Amino acid sequence: MNSFDRKLRRLAKEEYPEIPAKFSGAVNQVLSTLPEQKRRCLSPWRRPALIVLKAFAVLAAAILILPNLSPSIAHALGDIPILGDFIQVITIRNYSYEDEYHKLDAQIPSVNIDGNGAAEINSDVNQLTETIIGKFQEDIASIGDAGHTYLSIDYEVVTDDQDWFTLKLQVYQGSGSGSVTYKYYHIDKSTGNIVELSDLFDSSDYIDTISSYILEQMIAEMDADPKKFYWVDSQYEDWNFSTISPDHNFYFNSSGQMVIVFDEYEVAPGYMGCPEFTIPFITRDSLGI
Numbered sequence: 001m002n003s004f005d006r007k008l009r010r011l012a013k014e015e016y017p018e019i020p021a022k023f024s025g026a027v028n029q030v031l032s033t034l035p036e037q038k039r040r041c042l043s044p045w046r047r048p049a050l051i052v053l054k055a056f057a058v059l060a061a062a063i064l065i066l067p068n069l070s071p072s073i074a075h076a077l078g079d080i081p082i083l084g085d086f087i088q089v090i091t092i093r094n095y096s097y098e099d100e101y102h103k104l105d106a107q108i109p110s111v112n113i114d115g116n117g118a119a120e121i122n123s124d125v126n127q128l129t130e131t132i133i134g135k136f137q138e139d140i141a142s143i144g145d146a147g148h149t150y151l152s153i154d155y156e157v158v159t160d161d162q163d164w165f166t167l168k169l170q171v172y173q174g175s176g177s178g179s180v181t182y183k184y185y186h187i188d189k190s191t192g193n194i195v196e197l198s199d200l201f202d203s204s205d206y207i208d209t210i211s212s213y214i215l216e217q218m219i220a221e222m223d224a225d226p227k228k229f230y231w232v233d234s235q236y237e238d239w240n241f242s243t244i245s246p247d248h249n250f251y252f253n254s255s256g257q258m259v260i261v262f263d264e265y266e267v268a269p270g271y272m273g274c275p276e277f278t279i280p281f282i283t284r285d286s287l288g289i
Helices: 003-015 021-032 046-069 071-078 116-146 205-224
Strands: 089-098 102-111 149-160 164-175 177-188 250-252 257-261 276-283
Touching (some): 089 149, 102 116, 102 164, 116 149, 116 164, 116 177, 149 250, 164 250, 177 250, 205 276
Antiparallel strands (some): 089 102, 149 164, 164 177, 250 257, 257 276
């Protein structure tokens, strides 16, 4: 028995996890999609192949479901080199509340990657989400049945390859009208450390360069499409876009190009959503990532 077998057996004895119905249901659903064959029609060489296929289906379902049964089991699976690539982020807490006037749906992630970056991300996510949820609970108490509120917290793994990891945290808050905000977390896997926008450049020149390019793109989009509108020449000077922040939200798209992301209402009216601007001359390759 190898060390992983012993670890799982120990965890099972300590935690006594109850296997939920959705596990067996998921396995049955996978198996039900396999081609139905009468036993007498299977030639001897096809029987082993079908057995292997069914075993793979059960294993695949287990990989997807077991991490949600127990954080300890999820961590154990993450330590396996073959499976670790698939289990980088798990939902460690799920907050749900709903009444006639208020609704909360929050999925809180935990990152499982070697290095200091994972601990920093998990700490920041916990602090940020606890603050937001705490404010939502205060709003429920103060507003009561005088208004409606809605809070949704979710996440998405944007990039996870051998060199780079990006997690996007999305927060939607609604009370009459709604707004969406994003928080992107990046880890350089060669160091295990968190990377922010300013860490990618040797000087602060990138701020002016990127900001000028985005401003040009905003004006070009408005000239090409009258329905598009950005705050670049508003009578309210404080609304006008002038520059990105030193550690602005960004990610790299599938082509390796940098994309700068703005929150809803940050540089445009709400109907424009969360604007994104691709910076084609800044790529992961050019930055040596």
